[in-house]
Amino acid sequence: MPTVTDLLRDGQLVRHHRPCQRVIVEPAVWSAAAQGLSEGSWTLLGLWGEASAVHMALLDEPVGAIGIMSLEGLEGSYPSVAGDHAPASRPERAIHDLFGLEAKDRPDSRPWLDHGRWDLRFPMGARVAPEPKAALYEFLRAEGEGLHQIPVGPVHAGIIEPGHFRFTANGETIVRLEERLGYVHKGIEALMVGASLERAAQLAGRTSGDSTVAYAYAFSRAVEAAAELSIPPRAAWLRALMAEIERLANHLGDIGAICNDAAFSLMHAHCGVLRERVLRATDVAFGHRLMRDCIVPGGVTHNLSPEGVTALRGLIAELRQTFPALIELYDNTASLQDRTVGTGTLKPRLARQYGAGGYVGRASGRAFDARQALRYPPYDSLRFEVPVLTEGDVNARVWIRIREVEQSLALVEQILDQLPDGPVRNEVPDLDEPREGLALVEGFRGDVLVWLRLAENGKIDRCHLRDPSWFQWPLLEAAIEGNIVADFPLCNKSFNCSYSGHDL
Secondary structure, eight states: OOOHHHHTTTTOOOSSSSSSEEEEHHHHHHHHHHHHHTSSEEEEEEEOOOOOOEEEEEEEETTTTEEEEEEEOOEEEEETTTTTTTGGGGHEEEEEEHHHOOOTTTTSSSSOOOSSOOOOBSTTTTTTTOOOOOOOOOOOOOOOOOEEEEESSOOSSSSSOEEEEEEEEETTEEEEEEEOOOOTTHHHHHHHHHHHHHHHHHTTSSSSSHHHHHHHHHHHHHHHHOOOOOOOOOHHHHHHOOOOOOHHHHHHHHHHHHHHHHHHHHHEEEEEEEHHHHHHHHHHHHHHHHHHOOOTTTEEOOOOOOOHHHHEEEEHHHHHHHHHHHHHHOOOOOHHHHHHHSSSSOHHHHHHHTTTTTTHHHHTTTTOHHHTOOOOTGGOOOOOOOOOOOOOOOHHHHHHHHHHHHHHHHHHHHHHHOOOOSSOOOOOOOOOOOOEEEEEEEEEESSEEEEEEOTTSEEEEEEEEOGGGGTHHHHHHHHHHHHHHEEEEEHHHHHOOHHHHHHH
16 A cells, blocks of 8 residues: 555655645646545545645554645646545535635535625635625435425524534434534634734634634644744643643533533533633633633743642642542433433444544544654653544543543643743744745644745745544534434534634
8 A cells, every 4th residue: 555655756845844745746646645545545634725726635644644745836626536535525615615726526516615695705716706696505405205304503592603404304313414514714714814923823723712722732833843943842841731731621511511412411510610620720820711822833922830830730639539420420320321322323434534533533443643643742751542432422422531531631740740941932033935834733622733834024825724623524414314303412512523613
């Protein structure tokens, strides 16, 4: 089986791209890569565009190698990847909406981010006037006797992000689910163009609010790769500390919310209290409950004081005392197990095909974790395990979260015990020519990808941010098939995909 490195040999190497290679290829090589994706030779990490170019990031999982191939000088179209590899479909639709580039013979030509409400079409490309009237979105049809449709959203009963779900059901049994997203498109990649590093770091951290650390982390590492900048050791360790705390807060919140959707509000209340404890300790340690704007290119903006160390050690002690009892409560409540075991099962084959990250992938047998696979500092000096299950149901996704909470507690303790002294930030140097960088960082949902190009003046020329939800949302459609409508909130929360991170 060829490797990604073998594939890249057929392209023209782009100078000043770090830490992996980017090559410009011919359409035939691009199509060969798409065929390799369909055969499982490698994993699609990302697919994004520019005004006259498209880029595809590939991961060779066995060796942890990443490569990017590009088609440049395009005149309106390029060979479709989705025709061979279904996970590329939504990125191709987004590329068309933003840049006007058409993937030839793509299986789904419907718009994705563009709902016909923008004041122009192809805002990052040709920028043409919109059509007079927004076209009606056509959901996929399901044929059969006794089928009916149930539209849900985009406005929901809870205080959650907007998204539309179209169910086709036979009685209470779901035959098909189709999502329509894009309602929280913010134009974040367009806002990045021409932005200073300071402003761009702020935008990155606001791509998805519950993952502000992960996005700022990935963005900063991409800038540092492009500029060939090393950061102080203490800054690298503080970044990992923030990432693990963010993981703790979100997993605790999710475990409680999943149980709440199964009508077990007691777990929700207890987990909510623990999540609040995490946020309060974080506020003491880093000056912000969500650690927003604490990670920047060159390091971090907030050092950890002795008071912060005390608050975090107290938090870990409390969680170690109270969390095991909640695990036992979850495991020994028969009515709760009846709702979560065997519900919303995602087959391992689909998890591998879509390169599903985080608890979604690891609950269905895909063991990839960027912290372990890429071993970026300081994770190369820390001891931790990546929990993996194969059942793929709601219960498995809960247990992956539980085990990751345990691992994060151990990681926070290790970081506090080994945290080096010294400065926490280095200045980003002036650039003499354009440079490009890529970073892959493990967030609580999975791997967050950031690719960028810096102009000579040090500002952003182009930045692409890829949320793990791009490859998780389609899997929710597959996992819910055959379940009852009443179990959709439970399945949806067990995935907990980001709307904002996906919609850009």
